[in-house]
Structures are given as C-alpha cells and as structure tokens.
Amino acid sequence: MTTGHKSTIIVGVTGSIAAYKSADLVSKLVKRNYDVFVVMTQGAQEFVGPLTFQTLSRNPVMTSVFGEKEGWRPGHIDLADCADLFIVAPATANTIAELATGLADNPLTEIALATLAPLLIAPAMNGKMWLHPATKANVETLKSRGAQFIGPGEGMLACGYEGIGRLWNVDEIVQRAGEIIATRKHP
Numbered sequence: 001m002t003t004g005h006k007s008t009i010i011v012g013v014t015g016s017i018a019a020y021k022s023a024d025l026v027s028k029l030v031k032r033n034y035d036v037f038v039v040m041t042q043g044a045q046e047f048v049g050p051l052t053f054q055t056l057s058r059n060p061v062m063t064s065v066f067g068e069k070e071g072w073r074p075g076h077i078d079l080a081d082c083a084d085l086f087i088v089a090p091a092t093a094n095t096i097a098e099l100a101t102g103l104a105d106n107p108l109t110e111i112a113l114a115t116l117a118p119l120l121i122a123p124a125m126n127g128k129m130w131l132h133p134a135t136k137a138n139v140e141t142l143k144s145r146g147a148q149f150i151g152p153g154e155g156m157l158a159c160g161y162e163g164i165g166r167l168w169n170v171d172e173i174v175q176r177a178g179e180i181i182a183t184r185k186h187p
Helices: 019-031 050-057 075-082 093-101 107-114 127-131 133-144 170-185
Strands: 008-013 035-040 085-091 119-123 153-156 162-166
Touching: 008 019, 008 050, 008 107, 019 035, 019 050, 019 085, 019 170, 035 050, 035 107, 075 107, 085 093, 085 107, 085 170, 093 107, 093 119, 093 133, 119 133, 119 170, 127 133, 127 162
Parallel strands: 008 035, 008 085, 085 119
Antiparallel strands: 153 162
16 A cells, blocks of 8 residues: 555544544645545544545545455555554544544554554544543553554634644644654654
8 A cells, every 4th residue: 555665644534523624634644745544434424525535645535344345455454554653633532432442343443453553643522521531541541552642732612612622733743743754764
C-alpha cells in the first residue's frame, strides 16, 4: 500500500461532529507528501461521506472489512502492517473505550489491534464525557501502552456547552504526526 519512500499514515475517523475537521487533516497530510488511508466507523459516515476522504486521500476508504475483495490478504491487516502512524481524529469516548479494552468490532479497532505503528489519539466529545472517571481510566490505559494524546481543546462544543472537549487544532495534529514519523525514522 505504500508508494516509494512515502510514509503511510492511517487516519481513523469516528462518529463525532468534529469528523468534518478530519477532511482538513487528511488534506494537509497529503500535501505534506504522506500516503494517507482513511478508516471510518459507521458513526463517522453519518457526519461525512467516504467519497470526501477518498477524493482527498487519493486512496480507497475502508468502512467495513466485509467488502474487501482484492487478493487473499485482508486489507485491514495490510494497512496495519504498512502503517508508519495511526491517527484517530476525532476519537469519541466510545472508540477510546474500545481501544482501551481491545474490542475489535469495526475496521478502525481491528487495525489498531493489528498494527505496531504508533497511535496518536485526538479526542473530541462533550466535556463531561472527557472528564468522566471511565474515560480518564481508558486514557491512562492507552497511555500506559504507548498511545499518545493530543487534546482535547477548550471552547464552544457542538452540544452547546463551553469547556473542554474540542478536537485539537488540525495544524498542530499534522505537526505532531510529522514529529512522530521523524522520530521513528531517526531514533
């Protein structure tokens, strides 16, 4: 799935209103010459269509493992193997919980379990959800396994509250991605 010397980044998009910002993230990563593949949860598809990400990434978008028809090797495992970085942006409380407990009921969580690539998580959710003890425990579990978090930020939330829970600034997510990949290539 990689082409030449380009680093491969998988962007996992989950069911948050902030999913539309992932389109900007994918576009900016492609402009930085990364080979970007998008994996969407069912919930993400309620906010943004796969065609948007296919056009921006110039690669197929994975929405289900059951639609894989090319070759004998499962596409989600191929993506997991070739990834230099796996970004989940936005990451909902549900997806963070699934990642922390090792659930694999969709392509995003299956790839997360199968990849050895670094995991960068950019949460986006209601502030009460972010501050809930269950979410805090899940974040700590993921951090103890090496996952990195960026955000969430503070400001007006889609639910009408103001406070913590906004997706982190896309430009800063792109910058952090570049730093992680540079560290991997030059330890």
